[in-house]
Amino acid sequence: MAERNEAPVLEVRGIVKVFGGVTALDGVSMSLLPGRVHCLAGENGSGKSTLIKIISGVDTPDAGEILIDGEAMSGMTPARALRAGIQVIYQDFSLFPNLTVAENIVLPAAIASRKKLFNRARSRPGAQRIVDELGLTLDLDADVEKLSVADRQLTAICRALVQDARILFMDEPTTALTHSEVARLFGLVRKLQERGVAIVFVSHKLDEVLEVSHDITVLRSGQLVASGDAREYSVQSLTVAMTGRDVDTTRLVNDLGKRGAPLLEVSRLDLPGAFTDISFDLAPGEILGITGLLGSGRGEIVEALFGLLKPESGTVTVNGAALRPGSIRSSISAGIGYVPEDRLTQGLFLEKSIADNIIAGSLDSHARGKVVLSQKRIAETISTLFTRLRIKAPSVAAPVRSLSGGNAQRVVLAKWLATKPKILILNGPTVGVDVGSKNEILTILRDAAREGMGVIMISDDVPELVSICNRVLIVRRGSLVAEFDSEQIEAQRIQEVMAA
Amino acid sequence: MTLAQRMKTLAPRLVGANNEGVLAIIIVVLIIVMSLLSPSFFTVHTLFSIVRSALVPSILAIAVLLVIISGGIDVSFAAIAIFAAYTTVHLAQQGQFDPGIIGILLFACAIGAVLGFVNGAVIARFRLPTLIVTLATQGIFRGILLVYIGSRYIAQLPDSMAGLSTANLIAIDSSRSYLPLLVVPVAVIVLIVAWMLRRTMFGRGIYAIGGDTEAARRAGFPVVRFQIILYMMVGAIAAIGGLIHVILNRNANPQDIVGTELDVIAAVVLGGASIFGGRGSVLGTVLGVVLVQLINNSLLLMGVPTAWQRAAVGLLLVVGVGIQALSARRASRRTFVLDTVEA
Numbered sequence: 004m005a006e007r008n009e010a011p012v013l014e015v016r017g018i019v020k021v022f023g024g025v026t027a028l029d030g031v032s033m034s035l036l037p038g039r040v041h042c043l044a045g046e047n048g049s050g051k052s053t054l055i056k057i058i059s060g061v062d063t064p065d066a067g068e069i070l071i072d073g074e075a076m077s078g079m080t081p082a083r084a085l086r087a088g089i090q091v092i093y094q095d096f097s098l099f100p101n102l103t104v105a106e107n108i109v110l111p112a113a114i115a116s117r118k119k120l121f122n123r124a125r126s127r128p129g130a131q132r133i134v135d136e137l138g139l140t141l142d143l144d145a146d147v148e149k150l151s152v153a154d155r156q157l158t159a160i161c162r163a164l165v166q167d168a169r170i171l172f173m174d175e176p177t178t179a180l181t182h183s184e185v186a187r188l189f190g191l192v193r194k195l196q197e198r199g200v201a202i203v204f205v206s207h208k209l210d211e212v213l214e215v216s217h218d219i220t221v222l223r224s225g226q227l228v229a230s231g232d233a234r235e236y237s238v239q240s241l242t243v244a245m246t247g248r249d250v251d252t253t254r255l256v257n258d259l260g261k262r263g264a265p266l267l268e269v270s271r272l273d274l275p276g277a278f279t280d281i282s283f284d285l286a287p288g289e290i291l292g293i294t295g296l297l298g299s300g301r302g303e304i305v306e307a308l309f310g311l312l313k314p315e316s317g318t319v320t321v322n323g324a325a326l327r328p329g330s331i332r333s334s335i336s337a338g339i340g341y342v343p344e345d346r347l348t349q350g351l352f353l354e355k356s357i358a359d360n361i362i363a364g365s366l367d368s369h370a371r372g373k374v375v376l377s378q379k380r381i382a383e384t385i386s387t388l389f390t391r392l393r394i395k396a397p398s399v400a401a402p403v404r405s406l407s408g409g410n411a412q413r414v415v416l417a418k419w420l421a422t423k424p425k426i427l428i429l430n431g432p433t434v435g436v437d438v439g440s441k442n443e444i445l446t447i448l449r450d451a452a453r454e455g456m457g458v459i460m461i462s463d464d465v466p467e468l469v470s471i472c473n474r475v476l477i478v479r480r481g482s483l484v485a486e487f488d489s490e491q492i493e494a495q496r497i498q499e500v501m502a503a
Numbered sequence: 504m505t506l507a508q509r510m511k512t513l514a515p516r517l518v519g520a521n522n523e524g525v526l527a528i529i530i531v532v533l534i535i536v537m538s539l540l541s542p543s544f545f546t547v548h549t550l551f552s553i554v555r556s557a558l559v560p561s562i563l564a565i566a567v568l569l570v571i572i573s574g575g576i577d578v579s580f581a582a583i584a585i586f587a588a589y590t591t592v593h594l595a596q597q598g599q600f601d602p603g604i605i606g607i608l609l610f611a612c613a614i615g616a617v618l619g620f621v622n623g624a625v626i627a628r629f630r631l632p633t634l635i636v637t638l639a640t641q642g643i644f645r646g647i648l649l650v651y652i653g654s655r656y657i658a659q660l661p662d663s664m665a666g667l668s669t670a671n672l673i674a675i676d677s678s679r680s681y682l683p684l685l686v687v688p689v690a691v692i693v694l695i696v697a698w699m700l701r702r703t704m705f706g707r708g709i710y711a712i713g714g715d716t717e718a719a720r721r722a723g724f725p726v727v728r729f730q731i732i733l734y735m736m737v738g739a740i741a742a743i744g745g746l747i748h749v750i751l752n753r754n755a756n757p758q759d760i761v762g763t764e765l766d767v768i769a770a771v772v773l774g775g776a777s778i779f780g781g782r783g784s785v786l787g788t789v790l791g792v793v794l795v796q797l798i799n800n801s802l803l804l805m806g807v808p809t810a811w812q813r814a815a816v817g818l819l820l821v822v823g824v825g826i827q828a829l830s831a832r833r834a835s836r837r838t839f840v841l842d843t844v845e846a
């Protein structure tokens with residue numbers, strides 16, 4: 004264990020960053036000690052990623068200084084930061100979609116060592132070593148754009164770990180990972196920390212954060228509101244520090260009343276290699292949770308419902324009418340909405356404004372007559388959703404790229420709510436969303452369900468499923484293995500069945 | 504490994520990362536069809552004349568390929584090529600001296616690099632769209648050439664250049680088939696660029712920038728410097744293309760080359776380079792050039808008017824881009840995640 008009272012490897016003092024009119028950071032200071040894990044906590048848009056990007060030289064601060072080993076660094080650039088031993092796993096991964104996994108992992112290291120030549124074959128073993136060390140099965144020769152979100156995240160993690168970092172920033176590194184992958188990552192984090200690496204960990208999974216961290220810094224709206232020893236915090240008190248209020252997470256489920264005709268019926272859906280013999284139904288107003296480990300086929304099932312995948316056999320009916328298999332258009336016109344897992348690339352037009360994004364999927368329903376759009380109704384929809392989802396941005400005209408990760412997520416949700424779907428399918432709706440907002444999102448879903456919308460929600464977050472779902476289905480190796488209904492739902496038992 | 508599995512891993516290799524294999528097959532099919540249609544097609548004479556006509560487009564296409572991989576598009580390369588070549592010849596003629604072929608080459612490349620620098624500096628520093636910038640500079644370069652340097656056709660090349668005009672690598676006098684010596688420098692440049700793209704950090708950096716510029720910056724690539732160097736390199740390569748054109752034609756005409764942009768860009772896109780950036784190969788580009796030249800040549804042989812050749816190339820470009828759009832859509836339908844449940 005590294006000795007205490009060591010000099011900090013990195014210190015930032017009075018960092019200020021203003022984007023346009025928005026103050027993202029307002030005089031934040033933080034110091035990192037070698038061999039300790041530092042938790043950087045805060046709600047969505049509180050400035051965590053911005054602080055990291057300033058330290059890694061991606062953004063330039065408007066005021067304040069960065070000291071490495073007590074020495075002030077002026078004019079930080081990404082290359083200088085890398086050479087100083089700073090490694091970052093960015094929230095958006097920042098990978099090269101067109102290059103292979105192996106190249107993505109080793110290229111930054113090659114730049115940092117000022118190499119002029121590059122040999123793909125000879126750089127492979129280095130990439131293989133880190134992949135093995137983490138016990139992963141990544142195809143090193145696959146292009147990153149062909150990978151699942153989880154594999155992209157793992158690639159980003161490997162890339163940061165392959166170099167000998169002295170300071171490692173992890174900006175929500177576990178959003179797409181399974182429990183076992185998270186466990187292995189934490190194992191490695193401990194090893195690094197014993198080697199004296201200073202680690203900064205950002206995550207909205209607070210129990211996870213508290214499990215690994217020694218020190219804590221909490222930001223709220225760009226200001227430092229608390230810092231200290233992690234042992235003095237519980238999930239509860241950290242939540243209060245982040246949000247400034249208590250967040251109630253008790254189970255609150257809509258009463259369905261007497262079961263009538265189902266809204267959605269899925270019967271014997273089959274797709275070799277993905278899932279087999281899937282049957283279930285969904286009542287109006289019901290919130291159905293689907294969970295299972297990553298790769299269990301849970302994502303493929305809902306993709307088939309939305310027409311992204313074409314099942315080999317089986318039927319899906321909405322209000323008794325069968326959908327055309329593998330047709331997105333047929334699913335949409337039947338009233339199904341789908342919030343995908345990889346929302347930053349699949350769900351949004353990053354350069355367009357929040358308003359454009361919210362309305363993008365529902366222009367048809369805002370038409371007056373056949374062709375003319377009703378500006379008034381469009382504006383109403385946008386402003387209602389903007390306020391209801393509490394999207395943190397200067398105005399609805401701000402481009403989505405300028406939003407924090409969690410706020411971009413809310414825009415996707417707003418876009419789908421604007422379409423007023425009969426059935427809304429969400430794949431990980433609260434990944435990367437802070438505790439306070441998570442509850443708000445769940446409340447929004449609950450309200451929508453109360454008005455008769457059927458909700459199917461895929462989630463890893465068992466407490467979240469418990470707090471909102473009428474029923475929970477568990478998928479293992481492509482089959483439905485268990486169903487918990489209202490009375491039986493209990494976090495402990497769900498976790499047991501999932502891992503069995 | 505079963506046969507089926509081997510076939511599965513072999514097939515994508517043959518097709519190539521940028522559909523080079525498909526392109527090669529199309530070329531072979533076209534050659535067979537043309538040979539059946541016209542007995543005079545399948546001869547060494549035709550082969551040599553196609554190679555000869557492909558020399559300048561190959562060099563220019565390599566230059567364009569670099570820009571397209573980096574995520575941009577360049578329409579000023581033709582203006583740079585003729586600017587550099589014509590200015591060099593013009594100065595040599597006016598000064599009544601011949602600096603030798605190496606001197607001429609260096610001088611033309613320097614001019615090309617300076618003009619490329621203008622493009623690169625504006626694009627990298629001000630982050631402007633490359634199409635607009637190069638469209639503007641194309642006009643500017645052409646204007647300066649015609650107004651300040653000369654608009655006259657020069658029929659007399661310096662001796663060192665004129666000598667190269669008639670030098671052949673292979674000459675078969677019986678069938679009057681000649682393969683110009685200039686094939687050698689073109690091949691060398693093509694191979695150097697291919698090596699650079701695969702084996703140097705600069706080359707990989709160009710791919711990285713084309714894939715995601717912000718990610719490249721975060722990974723530590725000096726994006727602005729790389730972009731400026733890239734455009735200077737493109738200018739220099741274009742200048743070489745201009746020189747080769749002048750040598751092959753045995754005269755320097757300031758109105759030449761400009762107007763061939765469509766052929767060149769079409770060849771690069773057909774060669775599998777992605778218009779969205781980040782993808783493309785030298786092999787594919789050369790095959791693309793060969794295909795375009797082959798089609799032009801075939802249409803000529805069949806007596807199709809030249810105006811229709813332009814239309815044909817335009818059509819090819821649409822096909823090329825269409826294939827990209829289709830395969831992009833297919834790729835976005837991802838395959839299943841394997842079931843990696845651990846007990």
Ligand SMILES: Nc1ncnc2c1ncn2[C@@H]1O[C@H](COP(=O)(O)OP(=O)(O)OP(=O)(O)O)[C@@H](O)[C@H]1O
Nearest residue numbers: 022027047048049050051052053405406407408409
């Ligand atoms: N490039 C930019 N242009 C304009 N505003 C920006 C930009 N980047 C960040 N912001 C703003 O700065 C604030 C802080 O964003 P930041 O990404 O640091 O939040 P965060 O704490 O990482 O949130 P999350 O948990 O959602 O990832 C947000 O209000 C965001 O809208």
Ligand SMILES: [Mg+2]
Nearest residue numbers: 052094407408
């Ligand atoms: Mg963030």
